[in-house]
Amino acid sequence: AQTVTQSQPEMSVQEAETVTLSCTYDTSESDYYLFWYKQPPSRQMILVIRQEAYKQQNATENRFSVNFQKAAKSFSLKISDSQLGDAAMYFCAYRSPIRAGNDKIIFGKGTRLHILP
Amino acid sequence: DSGVTQTPKHLITATGQRVTLRCSPRSGDLSVYWYQQSLDQGLQFLIQYYNGEERAKGNILERFSAQQFPDLHSELNLSSLELGDSALYFCASSATIGVSNTEAFFGQGTRLTVV
Secondary structure, rough: OOOEEEEOOOEEEEOOOOOEEEOOEEOOOOOOEEEEEOOOHHHHHHHEEEEEEEOOOOOOOOOEEEEEEEEEEEEEEEEEEOOHOEEEEEEEEEEOHHHHHHOOEEEOEEEEEEEEE | OOOOEEOOOOOEOOOOOEEEEEOOOOOOOOEEEEEEEEEOOEEEEEEEEEEEEEEEOOOOOOEEEEEEEEOOOEEEEEEOOHHOOOOOEEEEEEEEOOOOOOOOOOOOEEEEEEE
16 A cells, blocks of 8 residues: 655744755555645645656746655655745645556645744 | 635534535546545545545545535535544545646535534
């Protein structure tokens, strides 16, 4: 069964600095999808960034980028120039390929990010 | 606005009761997922439906059941409620892989409080 592990329950970063959130996953599939979601205090789930496993290039969305290491099954999120609005719970998620019979999406337990002014 | 609608937003009920949570997916999305999030916890996958059929099951209790209707809306039924069932229940929808988007779009959630 696929699993997603976020080993950092909480992290803090100074405003304007850079922070990296870690995520590892376990799968026997070669083709899958990875995501980072943000959950602010409003509890709304917001997609931050997505990565297709077949793409070697790391995804980037403005201040957010990932370091995707397929062999190591690692998918970290880097937030540059941290802003107060980045304070939230961040979840790493894995989506199975549809040919596996289902394409369920599994989430890690989350990392709570604090931004220090 | 994600395009996924969940009703009701809040629900308070007593132990032993039964409730139904409703989800309308984004237009055109065939997959619906249900998740449970207890206080300050991660998202526990409950169940997935695709075009009316159950696709995958997670750690869903026997007291819980779900279905997806021909118009693609879905309902999650929770029965014999216990205090520990108090949580935020999310519905998410997604397009079939191979179409443009691969991520799940989430509703605002239903906050269930069992007293």
